[in-house]
Every structure is written in structure tokens, then in C-alpha cells.
Amino acid sequence: MEPLDTTPRRQIPQMHELVAFEAAARHMSFTGAAAELNLTQGAVSRAVAALEQRLRTALFKRVRQRVVLTPVGRDYQHQVRALLGQLNAATRQAMSANPGEQTLHVATLPTFGIHWLAPRLPRFHAVRPHVTVNLASRLRPFSFDAEPFDLAIHHGDPAWPGGTLRRLMNETMVPMCSPEYRQAKAIASPADLVRTTLIHLRTRPAAWAEWHAKAGLPGDGAFHGPVYDQFGMAVASAAAGLGVALLPEMFAAEQIEEGKLITLFDLEVSTGSAYYVVLPETGHKSAAADFADWLAVQLTD
Structure with a gap:
């Protein structure tokens, strides 16, 4: 656990100061912030001024009768917005908790x-x-x-x-495609995959090459085809008839049950992970x- 922050309490901003600053920074207007928060423009201005005094730096500067964030204010805005978002989420979570659960x-x-x-x-x-x-x-x-x-x-x-x-x-994968794709490409043996589109996963770049080696096939065609970064995309693409994908059966169970995907061969490849x-x-x-x-x-x- 991280040690407690030893910042003096007088230097820690008040909640109303942070809320006023975040609203003013988002609207780039004290008037807009005041309307959102149901406050007067003077109240928003005083809250921001108190925050700037506490931080000992300017967060806004006035340019032609409007306010713009300083570089420090711009960085601080992102952090304050994230902090208020986390606080809001934590509050909703606490409010939704059931004491008996x-x-x-x-x-x-x-x-x-x-x-x-x-x-x-x-x-x-x-x-x-x-x-x-x-x-x-x-x-x-x-x-x-x-x-x-x-x-x-x-x-x-x-x-x-x-x-x-x-x-x-352990993670193992087998080649799958839609029944229509298998019929259209007349896939009957592993060698028939040379005339198909192979769907690849970015995080398992060598999977098809390893499967080809295990099936006794030449590896020169094992790297062609579209590449996705999520199994879900590969599942959907194979089910839509875009090609053959190496997939864990656990991630394609619904599509297999619905008849949208079939396992071509029982020959599986292990990713080693x-x-x-x-x-x-x-x-x-x-x-x-x-x-x-x-x-x-x-x-x-």
C-alpha cells in the first residue's frame, strides 16, 4: 500500500473549488459554469481564485474578454476531470451496494x-x-x-x-470456418487450406505457421490474410464467411451451437500460454x- 500523502491539509483543494474549476475549464466560461452549477458567476470566480491561490499558480488567463487555460491549467484540468469521474463512479457504486450482499x-x-x-x-x-x-x-x-x-x-x-x-x-486452437465457406472452397483435407483466406490474430502471429508445420504443410502461405487484434473479431469474421481462423473452442461455442462455425480438423495447436x-x-x-x-x-x- 502506498504511504499516506503528507501534503498539509490547507493545501488540499476544497471540493467546490475543483467542481467550479472543472466546469469553467470545460465551458471556457465562468458564466457557462455558473449556469451549469446553478451558482452566480461571482461564486464560480471566487472558487477558482481560491484554488489558484491555494496552488500558487494561475489556471486561467484572460484574452480579449474571455478566459483560456494556462498550460498548467490544461494539465490540471485533465487530472481533476479524471479524479471527479472516479469519485462519481465510487459514489454510484457505494449507493448501489446492498448491505445483505x-x-x-x-x-x-x-x-x-x-x-x-x-x-x-x-x-x-x-x-x-x-x-x-x-x-x-x-x-x-x-x-x-x-x-x-x-x-x-x-x-x-x-x-x-x-x-x-x-x-x-492451457490455450489450444483449431481451424474453424462457416459451413458455407467450407463448401465453397471444397475443404476436405489440411492441404486444401492453401486456397483459402487465413484469418490471423495479432497477439498469436506464429499460430498458423505452427499449425502448418504440425499438419506437414509448407509454411510459405501461412502468413497471408487479414489480421485482427481480438479473438471476438476473428470469430465474427470466420462466422461471416471471410475465411478460416484458428480459434479456441471455448470462444466460439455459441457460433458452433448455432451452426455458424464448424471445426474443420481436430488437429490443434498449442500457443504455449x-x-x-x-x-x-x-x-x-x-x-x-x-x-x-x-x-x-x-x-x-
Whole structure:
């Protein structure tokens, strides 16, 4: 945990000063800020002046009867706006809390959250009805001290500073396309893929080359085709008939069930990476540990 800031309390801005400054900076007008905040222009002007005095620097300058931000004011505006946004979100979260329930804040990879986790949350709610699960997207490791999350879903190397990782599953992928695309391209064997469009994922650039090598195919055509940066885009493109994609079956289950995607061959390729659930090293909620256990069970079913 970060040490407490030792800034003297008299130097910490008052909330009304920050609100007045943010509104004035956004409108570039004290009059506009006053109308939004239901204050007089004089009240907004005094609040901004008090803030400038507290900071010992000018935040606005007057140019031809209008106000513009100084360079310091411009930088300060971005930080104040973010701070007020965080405070607003925290306030809404606190107001929505039910004293009889627990809340888990889960950071998840977008594709994992959309295609696998969210559809299965009713199963968790069935066994833990008094736990509310909030989901938010994160792509990279973060500090649990700095972010308001109770656990995270991670893909890649088993490393997360300040976190305890538990392996959920290795990542394997198989070639998929739409039934119509398979018929149109007359795909009957791995060798037939040479006349298809291969859909690539930016974060797994060597996947098709490795699959070609495993299938005994020449690798010169393994790098041609469109590139996407999310599995969800590759799933949608393959289902729409744009080509063949290497996909984890867990992310295409809905499209397979609906008949929009089919697995061409059982020959799979492993990326050598895995999915993990991550808990803070210290002070995690018991409900977070229960959720991690539930995840592990779901992924082994």
C-alpha cells in the first residue's frame, strides 16, 4: 500500500473549488459554469481564485474578454476531470451496494468476458445468490492496490506483481470456418487450406505457421490474410464467411451451437500460454477465493 500523502491539509483543494474549476475549464466560461452549477458567476470566480491561490499558480488567463487555460491549467484540468469521474463512479457504486450482499469486482480479458465468462455467470449466481459480480475489461497486469478489483483473469506468462496466480487452462486452437465457406472452397483435407483466406490474430502471429508445420504443410502461405487484434473479431469474421481462423473452442461455442462455425480438423495447436485467475497476495475476499474455485471447476467440466 502506498504511504499516506503528507501534503498539509490547507493545501488540499476544497471540493467546490475543483467542481467550479472543472466546469469553467470545460465551458471556457465562468458564466457557462455558473449556469451549469446553478451558482452566480461571482461564486464560480471566487472558487477558482481560491484554488489558484491555494496552488500558487494561475489556471486561467484572460484574452480579449474571455478566459483560456494556462498550460498548467490544461494539465490540471485533465487530472481533476479524471479524479471527479472516479469519485462519481465510487459514489454510484457505494449507493448501489446492498448491505445483505457481497460485491466482486472482476477484471477480465474482453473476449474471455464476452464469450465465456458472462454467459456462465448465472451458474455462479445460482450457487452464490448473495454475491454480485461486476465485470470490467483489462488487457494487462495492474496493481491491486491502485485498481478497485478483487480478482483478475490473465493470459500469458505466469507473472503478476502483487498477485497470486492459479492456472485455469492451457490455450489450444483449431481451424474453424462457416459451413458455407467450407463448401465453397471444397475443404476436405489440411492441404486444401492453401486456397483459402487465413484469418490471423495479432497477439498469436506464429499460430498458423505452427499449425502448418504440425499438419506437414509448407509454411510459405501461412502468413497471408487479414489480421485482427481480438479473438471476438476473428470469430465474427470466420462466422461471416471471410475465411478460416484458428480459434479456441471455448470462444466460439455459441457460433458452433448455432451452426455458424464448424471445426474443420481436430488437429490443434498449442500457443504455449495459459489462462490464469489472479488474486491479491494479501487481503482478498473469501468470495473472491470462492469465485476462483468456481472458475476452475467450470473450465474442467
